[in-house]
Amino acid sequence: xxxxxxxxxxxxxxxxxxxxxxxxxxxxxxxxxxxxxxxxxxxxxxxxxxxxxxxxxxxxxxxxxxxxxxxxxxxxxxxxxxxxxxxxxxxxxxxxxxxxxxxxxxxxxxxxxxxxxxxxxxxxxxxxxxxxxxxxxxxxxxxxxxxxxxxxxxxxxxxxxxxxxxxxxxxxxxxxxxxxxxxxxxxxxxxxxxxxxxxxxxxxxxxxxxxxxxxxxxxxxxxxxxxxxxxxxxxxxxxxxxxxxxxxxxxxxxxxxxxxxxxxxxxxxxxxxxxxxxxxxxxxxxxxxxxxxxxx
Numbered sequence: 495x496x497x498x499x500x501x502x503x504x505x506x507x508x509x510x511x512x513x514x515x516x517x518x519x520x521x522x523x524x525x526x527x528x529x530x531x532x533x534x535x536x537x538x539x540x541x542x543x544x545x546x547x548x549x550x551x552x553x554x555x556x557x558x559x560x561x562x563x564x565x566x567x568x569x570x571x572x573x574x575x576x577x578x579x580x581x582x583x584x585x586x587x588x589x590x591x592x593x594x595x596x597x598x599x600x601x602x603x604x605x606x607x608x609x610x611x612x613x614x615x616x617x618x619x620x621x622x623x624x625x626x627x628x629x630x631x632x633x634x635x636x637x638x639x640x641x642x643x644x645x646x647x648x649x650x651x652x653x654x655x656x657x658x659x660x661x662x663x664x665x666x667x668x669x670x671x672x673x674x675x676x677x678x679x680x681x682x683x684x685x686x687x688x689x690x691x692x693x694x695x696x697x698x699x700x701x702x703x704x705x706x707x708x709x710x711x712x713x714x715x716x717x718x719x720x721x722x723x724x725x726x727x728x729x730x731x732x733x734x735x736x737x738x739x740x741x742x743x744x745x746x747x748x749x750x751x752x753x754x755x756x757x758x759x760x761x762x763x764x765x766x767x768x769x770x771x772x773x774x775x776x777x778x779x780x781x782x783x784x785x786x787x788x789x790x
Contacts (some may be wrong), residue, residue: 504518504520505517514566516564517566520559522560523560530562532677535601535678537551537552544593544597545593545597546590547669547670551564568667572664576697576714579710579713580714581713583665584715584718585721587721588687588720588725592726595653595654595683596726597653601678605680606648606681608643611636611639614636614639614741618632618744621744621752628763631768632744635740635771638774649682650682653680654679654682656686659690660697683726684730684731684738687718687730688738691718691735691739692739692742694714697711699780700762715780715781732784736776736783739781741770746766750762751766
């Protein structure tokens with residue numbers, strides 16, 4: 495059982511007669527109906543053949559305790575493949591994201607850049623409390639992100655996962671799967687792409703890939719974006735993408751560094767803030783940016 499304060503509890507259960515494994519999520523009362531609808535819509539899209547990846551299948555819902563029982567999606571975490579530097583896995587992730595973003599799923603929640611910036615501001619308060627020396631750099635970067643958000647045109651009509659990172663993509667013998675559809679929303683499809691790339695940059699920055707982390711991360715990001723463009727038939731809008739990567743790298747750094755306080759967490763946070771600024775300025779060594787964006 496895993497409890498996430500103020501959000502939900504997650505339980506794993508194995509049927510003693512069939513050995514099949516299931517997950518049970520207990521939601522807050524205000525979130526339960528929407529979350530169940532999200533899981534149902536995604537499963538329906540899978541059954542219609544719109545999604546080329548596995549998703550949890552809702553089995554039963556108990557409205558009295560706001561508990562949703564669903565099937566397990568087995569597999570190895572995509573985060574592990576980030577550490578192993580697998581460009582082929584990133585290419586597959588790019589393809590499945592394009593399939594999701596072109597599906598006919600229509601959730602009721604809508605993502606907006608203003609809401610994302612409000613979330614970022616709230617989380618960065620914790621970073622500034624524990625490492626006050628980062629406050630000036632953070633304030634400057636957030637002000638730049640806010641300013642650029644007014645200049646960019648964010649599409650708000652594509653179905654997006656809304657809370658995607660490496661642990662929610664699973665690679666198994668039966669294929670690839672995506673879990674945790676609580677935050678399913680309509681919004682900018684590059685939000686999901688940016689979150690995955692931000693997670694990759696955070697992993698690479700912690701030097702858990704290998705001694706050539708920048709070039710290894712670049713190969714992986716190239717594979718993801720090339721496959722995404724090929725599957726979607728649309729070129730990536732780099733100004734929007736770098737905005738998403740920068741914002742999500744700040745959030746990834748805060749969540750991963752402060753939730754469990756791993757060894758050298760201060761160094762990880764400093765990297766996340768510094769690299770987010772480099773991404774925003776078009777100077778990241780981990781992304782192969784178009785020439786027009788370099789040293790902007």
